Amino acid sequence: MKILRISMTDLSWREEGLKTEYAALGGRALTSRIIHDEVGGTVHPLGPYNKLVFANGVLTGSLASSAERVSVGGKSPLTGGIKESNSGGTAGIKQGKLGYRAIVFEGVRDDLQIIHISKDGVRFEPADWVCGKPLGETARLLEDKYGSHISYYVIGTSGEMRMNLAGIAIKDKDGSPTRFCGRGGLGAVAGAKGIKAIVLDDAGIDRLRPQKPEQFRAAVKKYTEWLQETPATAKVFPEYGTAALVRTTNKLGALPTFNFKTGSFDKYEEISGEKLRETILERGGEGTPTHACMPGCIIRCSNIYPDQTGATVTTPIEYENIGLLGSNLGIAHLDHIAELNRLCNEYGVDTIETGAVIGVLMEAGVLPFGDFEGARKLLEELNAGTPIGRIVGSGASVAGRVYGVYRVPTVKGQAMPAYDPRAIKGLGVTYATSPMGADHTAGQTIRAQIDHHKPEGQVELSIKAQEAAVLFDSLGLCFFSASAIAGRWSGIAEIVSAYVGTDVKEQELYDMAKETLRIEHAFNRAAGFTQADDRLPEHFYHEVNEASGTLFDVNEEEMLAIGVEGYK
């Protein structure tokens, strides 16, 4: 495995061996390590001294189920801190076949390029002909030119315009550019570097093989059985996807409603996982309630949402999209959520940040809650780059400053996902203390057996979840296998050992996770973060969520101990 280093300033490239100290690292552990080691804390995120790293998880390419994820890392224009955002899809597998554990982009340029990577090396081509278009069309054009066997990383118009909520899209296993490294505005960093698309062309290259095929097969078999035995991975995710959570969070008072004012939505049944499944099955056609985003995944939590005629509208409709683009905006129809979701995908933006920023604009009175047409129009304005579209594109925190809004649901400048932190307090702790800003994937606590309304025990729960999150994101494993893996990390260590061919101990995995959090916090300290940043917005401490009857009241000292100044 090598590192490919590309200078966008002079369109040059070179390969490097993977340094010894990086050899055991993948995904988030590797992106964060490279950013920590090579990028100064105070650099401008959109300037020449930031870097953008695409790193495969350690297992990515192995074709173990749910283990093909890839991480993108850099200094975030949204949070101003270190950022890692990861996704499934097919890019990781191709990047692995090309031999690159990581691709590191340096420098900036004004025009946009397509970076074509194949066994013949790296080629740069002007990207004008695929720019300014919806991502679906851009993807078709790329496949027309480079062949349908390719995969790619690509940014939408939002990334071209260097917007804070621009993500980086990845081709899914069915050829659709709908898997997103969505969070933290890394699409804007790509845009600033002049990266429109990275084409991964694996023609003529063999697939990756485990170093110890026998042990690997045996270890993966066990793991696959766990996935097949566990109700969440065997039944809930395949049937309802993440949308199964709507009823759960609504009951807990955690479903964000009206810009996180309260935590339950009177029309929640209209947007529930059950309603979603029923609608998809009823309409049939191209629609399906269960769908895999990456080859070999047996969880299949994704879905394809069809219109009345059965034609695909969008994929996937996830819980976060329902919460942020639905209840948070007072929008109660799945067709409306699907349409907003579709536009987010076409323009390449993070659905969470988008729902949150529209919620803030509704709070500001720019449009009323429940106004689907108004929300749809805002996304078209974003794509057109008009002033209001630019405001939407800047994310919830900046938009809150533009409109002088008091209630802005962000931490470290990044919007909260669809869990009210007053009702699921462990997630509140994660939002406040994660180096990533508000992010459920940085330490999800919702499945813990704990009273989520009580402040006790949430700090310990969150930090364990944060460390586990790093582990998943570094191995390339999808977090949705978590309930199947449960405490059985030794089994995962066996898979890793067999795959890489050296003996990797369970404890070494934990150490890697902790060390990654440590260097991420160290980067953020250099970037200027302090305990003042490890807080929820003020109003969550003072205004009761009426659905849960709770405030956020986790002990502050305990929280700070796992945050930027405490986790050392």
Add this chain to the structure above:
Amino acid sequence: MKILRISMTDLSWREEGLKTEYAALGGRALTSRIIHDEVGGTVHPLGPYNKLVFANGVLTGSLASSAERVSVGGKSPLTGGIKESNSGGTAGIKQGKLGYRAIVFEGVRDDLQIIHISKDGVRFEPADWVCGKPLGETARLLEDKYGSHISYYVIGTSGEMRMNLAGIAIKDKDGSPTRFCGRGGLGAVAGAKGIKAIVLDDAGIDRLRPQKPEQFRAAVKKYTEWLQETPATAKVFPEYGTAALVRTTNKLGALPTFNFKTGSFDKYEEISGEKLRETILERGGEGTPTHACMPGCIIRCSNIYPDQTGATVTTPIEYENIGLLGSNLGIAHLDHIAELNRLCNEYGVDTIETGAVIGVLMEAGVLPFGDFEGARKLLEELNAGTPIGRIVGSGASVAGRVYGVYRVPTVKGQAMPAYDPRAIKGLGVTYATSPMGADHTAGQTIRAQIDHHKPEGQVELSIKAQEAAVLFDSLGLCFFSASAIAGRWSGIAEIVSAYVGTDVKEQELYDMAKETLRIEHAFNRAAGFTQADDRLPEHFYHEVNEASGTLFDVNEEEMLAIGVEGYK
């Protein structure tokens, strides 16, 4: 002297004696002390837990020349740190006559109020009838209702909309609302608190008298002679105002041009102080090249700029306005600068931040450099609260994030005044390390006998200037008396002693200044500032100012020693 404390949440008020430890404090020393003591570092600037303090300088009301300034302080929505902004005009004198060293506003409300303060106490009245109008008209309405003898603090439409660049206007000695506590967005804090105007009605109240009238008269006489003997205060300021600086800075390569790209402007003669004076004298009528903003000031650095018919366009045209609204935008006509200045005053915005944000939008390609009509239109959009107007109203730093701009001339979120920090490096140090963000009035070094292009000696120069600035701002003295006072602070201590009636030593003044900086930095540390915030934008370290041939290269360690983590 008392403190008046007003809750805007429930429209109640009460008086307090001035605590012993506050007795010697005025202006900035007092606003910063109250904010430090009463406001948490992490509060939302526009929320209920921020406070807004109007504090007279120690000498304000004494009618010594150039000593009637008043400070406004709070946590800034622009910088996120502690803020003090001060101005001349007539409000301080009236506030002093009413007996209040400070007025402290607490709480928030949705509607806007007029707070009427007189010898009969405090009265609250809905402000709707004076809202949504240019400040000139609002001021006339206030005088029509409350009498022309009043003074006031008032916000414009920008403050009503809680924009980051909203200032607080004060009536000048000729009845015009054109003296601004402009910097840091404190007008937005007023707006969030529901303060449209504070009417200071001194009917039936005697003027303030010095405690020791004989000594006071003698000490003031000496000070007045210094003003009359010193070329800057006796001749340069009265003849050319601050605009005299244009030729100086252009020659140094420090006149911001094209969004601080370079430091000299090929058309600088068209916007020089000499051209300004010539134009005003030629047109005559209501115009005058010399004008006092507060009663008794003999420096008279202000001016009134007339149109071709001699009718007043705006007052005053200062160096900062010429630099930011002129050369920085590539605008080379005084009439154009005057018109932009007039609109800034009418809408109640900081001219420095406004010029900087328009420069950033020009850099982003929203309008071309030199486009006066486009700039004028942006100010009208601001007043109308349209999306692009809101972006302008959010200041240069936020607008830079909205448009993904790399070169944004701000420190701690606040725009640089009209001195390129690569060419006047002492000011660069002040911008980087002052608790106030980029602000020349927080530590002006331009008049020092030093090679401004060299990095050596600038840190020491800046910190002395920063301490002196606190002293001026706390006594209520205009900084423009600095060259007359020079090293003669014992004479000022005599004035203070005679005025307040207790023996105030020169050293005590210095100590107060240092202590004020210390608590300001302490507030900022609690607000989350670190040495990562004590920096200029990245490009000033890497891109040469072609006019001066220099980068910003002051020793970083030395600089950090006088910044937020060093000055303890």
